[in-house]
Amino acid sequence: MPEHPDIRIDVSNMMAPHLPGGTERAAFEGGMADRFGRAFDEVALRRKRGEMGFFDLPYASETVDQVEGLANGFGQWFEDVVVLGIGGSGLGSLTLRDALCGPLWNERSDEKRDHFPRLRIIDNPDPDTVRALLDHLDPARTLFNVVSKSGSTAETMAQYLATRDWVERGLGEDEARGHFLFTTDPGRGALRQIAESEGIPTLSVPENVGGRFSVLSSVGLFPAAACGVDVRALLAGAAAMEARCRSRKLVDNPAGVLAALLHAAHTESGRSVHVFMPYADRLRSLALWFQQLWAESLGKEGGGPTPLASVGATDQHSLLQLLMEGPRDKVVLFAGIEREDDVDIPERHPEMPGLAYLGGHGLGELLDVERAATAEALRREGRANLSIQLPGVTPHALGQSLMLLQIATVYAGGLYGVDPLDQPGVELGKTLTYGLMGRDGFEAPELDAGDPRWRF
Numbered sequence: 001m002p003e004h005p006d007i008r009i010d011v012s013n014m015m016a017p018h019l020p021g022g023t024e025r026a027a028f029e030g031g032m033a034d035r036f037g038r039a040f041d042e043v044a045l046r047r048k049r050g051e052m053g054f055f056d057l058p059y060a061s062e063t064v065d066q067v068e069g070l071a072n073g074f075g076q077w078f079e080d081v082v083v084l085g086i087g088g089s090g091l092g093s094l095t096l097r098d099a100l101c102g103p104l105w106n107e108r109s110d111e112k113r114d115h116f117p118r119l120r121i122i123d124n125p126d127p128d129t130v131r132a133l134l135d136h137l138d139p140a141r142t143l144f145n146v147v148s149k150s151g152s153t154a155e156t157m158a159q160y161l162a163t164r165d166w167v168e169r170g171l172g173e174d175e176a177r178g179h180f181l182f183t184t185d186p187g188r189g190a191l192r193q194i195a196e197s198e199g200i201p202t203l204s205v206p207e208n209v210g211g212r213f214s215v216l217s218s219v220g221l222f223p224a225a226a227c228g229v230d231v232r233a234l235l236a237g238a239a240a241m242e243a244r245c246r247s248r249k250l251v252d253n254p255a256g257v258l259a260a261l262l263h264a265a266h267t268e269s270g271r272s273v274h275v276f277m278p279y280a281d282r283l284r285s286l287a288l289w290f291q292q293l294w295a296e297s298l299g300k301e302g303g304g305p306t307p308l309a310s311v312g313a314t315d316q317h318s319l320l321q322l323l324m325e326g327p328r329d330k331v332v333l334f335a336g337i338e339r340e341d342d343v344d345i346p347e348r349h350p351e352m353p354g355l356a357y358l359g360g361h362g363l364g365e366l367l368d369v370e371r372a373a374t375a376e377a378l379r380r381e382g383r384a385n386l387s388i389q390l391p392g393v394t395p396h397a398l399g400q401s402l403m404l405l406q407i408a409t410v411y412a413g414g415l416y417g418v419d420p421l422d423q424p425g426v427e428l429g430k431t432l433t434y435g436l437m438g439r440d441g442f443e444a445p446e447l448d449a450g451d452p453r454w455r456f
């Protein structure tokens with residue numbers, strides 16, 4: 001057994017004749033492989049032009065040194081690290097914390113956290129959440145890591161202003177500065193300006209790395225490293241996957257296989273809803289991260305798939321009926337993990353058949369069996385699904401998974417014919433918000449009040 005086994009992808013439940021009506025081998029080897037080859041070339045060209053910086057993050061050794069230095073020194077002065085960041089600037093940290101720090105990290109005692117800080121991620125500028133959090137924190141023991149690539153996102157800037165004020169009221173202006181760390185663009189934006197004029201420490205997000213592709217940059221690495229995560233192993237896993245995805249030949253490129261099959265399922269068989277369903281609570285946030293990555297990268301020009309984050313077995317009692325018998329417009333991406341530790345289910349009530357069969361098994365075993373059974377039930381109904389299998393929720397395996405999904409996303413961009421790196425659709429809402437909030441240079445728009453007859 002290698003020290004760091006590969007994650008495995010099983011797409012047999014997408015392929016005919018195993019899946020009735022699935023992708024034919026001839027199509028996979030023919031038109032699909034050709035289309036993938038063209039998408040691969042486009043990505044390779046953009047990478048060469050320096051536009052796709054996320055591919056290079058696993059090899060950015062200076063960044064890791066800097067992040068680890070800060071996380072192991074400065075980061076350990078605090079009991080709570082609070083990330084203020086939204087979208088790609090918050091979901092990466094959430095994913096890393098939930099997967100790699102494990103369940104209930106913030107609820108654990110100092111000893112059970114090995115004295116690493118708690119990690120909280122605040123994305124929504126909801127006053128109830130922010131007030132409740134601040135009521136709970138000690139400003140003297142809290143670091144705010146303000147994460148914004150642009151340094152101008154309204155939600156994050158508003159949270160920064162509110163928390164800065166709160167820390168200053170608690171500790172005074174001078175001391176407050178030592179409770180902030182900015183993660184932002186190397187040269188532009190308000191955060192960069194404030195940092196330079198006030199001497200606030202910063203980490204840079206490379207210019208060619210956008211929010212949703214930034215989890216393996218200082219955006220995700222600092223908060224994870226501050227909580228003791230082995231970020232070098234995470235990056236090594238990402239590098240291993242990057243190396244596995246260097247082939248132009250579809251069958252040899254796991255990210256290509258994912259992208260090509262999901263794209264074909266949508267455009268050729270109407271399976272436009274892509275449900276990401278890990279059978280592990282530790283991967284719940286990975287599903288949310290994937291949802292944002294897939295939606296914001298591919299939902300463009302009137303097209304694109306609809307991703308849906310879910311978790312097994314919980315959503316077997318919520319979504320599964322729809323997946324089994326609803327419209328045939330979905331693909332389910334299962335994720336399973338190999339577990340070393342299980343919780344035994346004791347043998348009690350041998351007289352009760354409804355309980356007796358569970359005794360002698362494990363909770364993790366039950367989850368895994370349910371995943372396999374659900375995949376098979378879907379297949380028998382002609383419902384497409386595929387499985388990603390992680391050899392444990394380790395930093396290495398998660399690094400592989402994150403890189404796999406990011407590379408699949410940029411290939412899918414090529415296949416759908418859209419630019420996966422931009423997000424023009426969110427700009428209008430931002431501009432209208434600026435106008436309504438009175439930002440200089442932005443006109444307050446007239447909001448169309450609609451027709452009063454349709455208000456009830």
Ligand code: PA5
Pocket residue numbers: 086087088089147148149150151152153156210211212213296423
């Ligand atoms: O993926 C993206 O680019 C977005 O979701 C951004 O991460 C999000 O809008 C926050 O942007 P910023 O990091 O500039 O504050």
